[in-house]
Amino acid sequence: MERRRTLVAAVLIALTMVAIAPEVLAQSSRPKSGGTLVVGRPTDAISLDPNKATTAPEVWVYGNIFETLVTLDEKMQVRPALAERWERLNDKTLRFYLRKGVTFHDGTLFNAAAVKFTIERVINPKTPARGRSWLGPVTGANVVDEHTVDVITSSSFGPLLNHLTMVFVVGILSPDAVNKFGDDFGRNPVGTGPFRFEEWKSNQSITLVRNDRYWGPKAYLDRVVFRVIPEEGARMIAYDRGDIDLLLRAAPVEMERLRKDKKTQVSDTPGLRIIYVGLNSSIPPLDDVRVRRALSHAIDVRGINQYVVENAMLPARSVIAPMVFGYKDTRLPERYVYDVGLARKLLGEAGWTAGPDGTLRKAGKPMELTFWASEGRDLKDREVSEAVLAQLSKLGIKMNFVRMEWGAYLNALRVEKPPYNLFTLGWVTMTGDSDFGLYATFHSANVPPKGTQYQYYRNPEVDRLLDEARTSLDAPTRAAAYGKALEHITNDVSWIPIYQTKETVVLRSYVSGYVGHPAEYYLRLGPVWLDR
């Protein structure tokens, strides 16, 4: 009996050891320095000057070269970066106490003057920075002493801290380097980040090397090479062949295979962009909220996500993403379930009934909707629009479908009273604060050509709530105002959100330390190391 008990114990101990062995092994491999990480992506950067180019192909690279006063961590919380702490002096002044002993890659000192220089470069009307409008009411910065700087706004501005996290707006630049290189700064970027710029071979690759004088934890990688491989198939083959360690914008159709591949890990992070169908409520028939509600019941959002987007993204639950400050789950999938019968009933209440030929008519006039769709901007944007088109046509609506290439599309939307009833677009709340996600897209002060509120949505109560949240400096007050505004917006059906992005990065299994970030632009390589 005694012996038997010993045996059982021994077996149990052995089993436990086997079970915990992989954990122990994983913990035993400590991060190590060295090696080159090759990143594969579809497009080259236009410029590495944050004030000249602000899209993902640039920010993936210079997000590792430049830093901001404050930054957003992976949970979208504001954290100190080049500023150690901050305090509010009054409703228009925010004081930052800067980190000491930080140098730029060119050896010059990071100080309050550099912050002032950077902010003034963004707002200078003579050299308009791409991100100027993203700084809101910021009017300048004042140097208090070498390591203290005040950021000034013209009015009380609640989301200011979040705006200052955007490296593609206020990444702090070396004033010396900007003055030295002028327009060529975009080819010779100098910041304070964990990597510094080494080489750029146009349309081929950009190489960064570790900044050995970095103020924080030094990067592990010796080098990062961002390779450009425009063709999707060729990019996948380059990855499969082992030419690439980290793959951006992998083909959705390949994801199932990659997720099963033992030599691959896939990092999925819920993102901040919402792709939606906007409804123009300034002209009939979508000026009637019953018709707008009917349409939202007639579009099979879940089906589109499953079959058209191939589950690469997440079905939207609100007009903004869950990680954003001020988010409220407006339960879109439950509130606007796909129900063609209900859609018909609502349309009937609004006076639209189907004739013998199936066409919806009101007072003899058929329902006709002009639907604008962009192409080549967001994942499967054209296909999503085509699915919506098919579902609305099936309802008996005569659809005029207009498809446009992105450059032309953007321009066509920004005119006074464009003739569409519906349009497809995406919006990303880059700051992680609802002000960025709602003010420009639902406040009636921002209708075109001035702004980007393409639905011509007008609800004075929403305007009031958005204004209140924008100017208030009290977080709970702001969050409550956004919650109420979101409720109105959802009720009024100004957008029919289709999906929330998911940031998917494919890595070889030996790439360790990578943490995905909800903001689609951030690819932080400082903590990444190679376990091989």
Place this chain on the structure above:
Amino acid sequence: MGRYVLKRLVWSVFVLLGVTLVIQATMSLVSGDPTVILLGETATMEQRAALRGELGLDRPFVVRYATYVTDVARGNLGRSYRSRRPILEEIRDAFPPTLKLSLVALLITVVIGLPAGVLSAVRANTATDRLVTAVSLLGLSVPVFLIGLLLIYLLAYRWQVFPVGGMDNGAASYVLPAVTLALTSIAVISRMTRASMLDVLGEDFIRTARAKGLAEAVVVNKHGLKAALVPVVTALALQVGLLIGGAVLTETVFSWPGIGRLMVTAIKTRDLLLVQGCVLVLAAGFVVINLLTDLSYTLLDPRIRHEASA
């Protein structure tokens, strides 16, 4: 001869002027205000107006065109709207890769296309002829991206003989893109050579050569081929133009950092000056190649003489 060249060069200036005019006019017709694309969708009206002023887009078309032509005459192609980089620099990076790739493709075309055409003509209407015809047709009709991806899959992935793309691997980098790029030209050139050879082989001077008792190889290669080359060289020159200007797809499939890709990006971002710079360089290349082609005729066929007064 000297006067002929001079006359042609003067003409080319007008050709290039015409090209820039057409491009500038086309680009102003294309919808899409560069300032919206440059500043992003959230830019204010004031910002857009300021940038339009800075880029000179607020001036009338004629003024803009005149300024552009004067600048180009001084050797200044301007700066890219978007990257703010001198356009000459952008082109200096992107044109050599395209040119090198096109020349290698041209070499492959000549080495394979000419002999195939001659063989086809000499063995006209035999099984060999039909095989060459069939292969040519295949080369003409299969799209570049299909052939390109197939070659990548087989030779860069399955057997890993060549790199997937880019130009970091020296001579090996050129093989797959150049072969892909050359396929269409090989087809065109072999067909052209065959037709031209068949014409020439029926001429009197060939009969004379045969009557003199020359060996068939000498008749075909020396007397026949040389005379048959005139239309082939014209076709080749056109192919060079197509190779350089039409490499966009090949450059995309093989991650080749050429001028085709640069131009497509420029068009998408409405980078007017950059588009113009690229087209100007391509057009100039085309003009030069055509001139060289015309001059080469006299070397190939003694019956042709260029007269400045003609």
